[in-house]
Amino acid sequence: MIKADVIIIGSGIAALQLAVHLNEDKNVRLLTKSKLRLSNSYLAQGGIAAAIGVNDHPSKHLTDTLEAGRFHNHLEAAKQIIYEAPSLIRDISGKGNVFDMDSNGEFSLGMEGAHREHRIVHSGGDATGKNLSEYFIEKLPPNLKVEEDSFAYELVLNSEGTRCIGVKVKRQDESQEIYYGNHIILATGGCGQLYKYSSNAKTVTGDGIALAYLAGAEIMDMEFIQFHPTLLFVNGDTKGLISEAVRGEGAILVDENGTPIMEGVHPFKDLAPRHIVSQTIHEYLKNGSQVYLDITSIKNFKNRFPQITELCEKHGVDLTKGKIPVVPGSHFMMGGIKTDLIGRTSIPGLYAIGESACTGLHGANRLASNSLLEGLYQGKKLAEWLNTVQQDPIEIEVSNHKKGCQRSRKLPDIQEIQEFMMERVGIVRSEMSLKKQKKWLEQFKLEEISSFDHFSISELTKIFMLFTANLITEAALQRTESRGGHYRMDFPTEDNERWLRKSIIQQKWEMEKRYEQIETALTT
Incomplete structure (x- = not known):
């Protein structure tokens, strides 16, 4: 049994940004299922979107984000993150030579899909994720202990089942450990490896979402998968x-x-x-x-x-x-564990940041290069909040509602999961294909599993993939329209009520932009 103030599960940009901004008087553990540098963030090529160009403005960036997200975005969340993007970039740039600059010493800004302006800040050409990760890794504080090859397989709740107080972990030798902490943070990324074709790191199999779901946390927008x-x-x-x-x-x-x-x-x-x-x-x-x-x-x-x-x-x-x-x-998951802007989930003591979280920034389809931005924002904001919150003693007595060990039916090969998800719940979907996948998933009777302690890491990986696949399939069945990353060939258009919502958002945002233009004119 190991105790810590903060336990971070994952090693992408959101996790690293959080780690370097936590006060050094905190005891922090960072657990990653593989190696510190094996993450989607490390593989990220494009860059970070921020309205810092001469002719750009956060209002333009926000408009592009809403349109790409097909107006399914949470407007206030998107606004707060996007308006803080320039300061996040300048803060990093002021502390290290990270980003590519032009001959005039200004940020070299790239263009990407669905953006109306050149606003992509990059590093090393197409090595942004790698260079930014290394920047943070060099700054990891001495109060942080990194533990690689540590597979988180179950969240621990208190005796009332009302608060998350820890996480169970398996090592490569299948030995087990329980970590207790005041704050448990899931920064495990998305679920790209559920599909046959994916840009994601091999380790990104939806573990964090499955862990949160099994603990009772609210999950949302799982039908929106960006290809x-x-x-x-x-x-x-x-x-x-x-x-x-x-x-x-x-x-x-x-x-x-x-x-x-x-x-x-x-x-x-x-x-x-x-x-x-x-x-x-x-x-x-x-x-x-x-x-x-x-x-x-x-x-x-x-x-x-x-x-x-x-x-x-x-x-x-x-x-x-x-x-x-x-x-x-498959590239990015717009949905995930429902959180507020700093990462608080529906379970006290449990947080999610980065791609595993769903703040509402991305809506139905993420605007290019908004992903690292969201991770930077949430990591910093959560650290600032944790640095000020009073920590209560950890209650070690835990809920013991699980009895015995009932193993699931024979599990499929990972390749079979990936092929069926690509074929039936991929770029183009239909009621027929989704119901076929739902029936296939039901045969494994996942709900009958009463304990995860005796499964191997390999088995747990498949089980979590199946749980996450089921969440995506169920959500895709329920949304009888096409929107963003969710395309139903039997419902190929967007729902009229949602277009009404779009109209309301657009009107509100146009009004806010006009006020901003007036304020800018008065101050200059």
């Missing part, structure tokens, strides 16, 4: 992400004959919102046509995108021919 349009596709398999920044620099999507595929589909063409581009590519693939990124218009591609160049060359793609084969794959 990134461009994953490198070689020999029938995906090999990694080709950042949207490549299209931002001028690359276009073409079929095998060199014909542009986004012409006439959307006014933004290749920089349309991700769900539109992914659905378009999906149609071409379904009809037997391969899709490529034509990069011939990008000068000095290797210098601008060194990591992507290395990835392509590693897998035998000849960049001198100017075409990169791509397919869409």
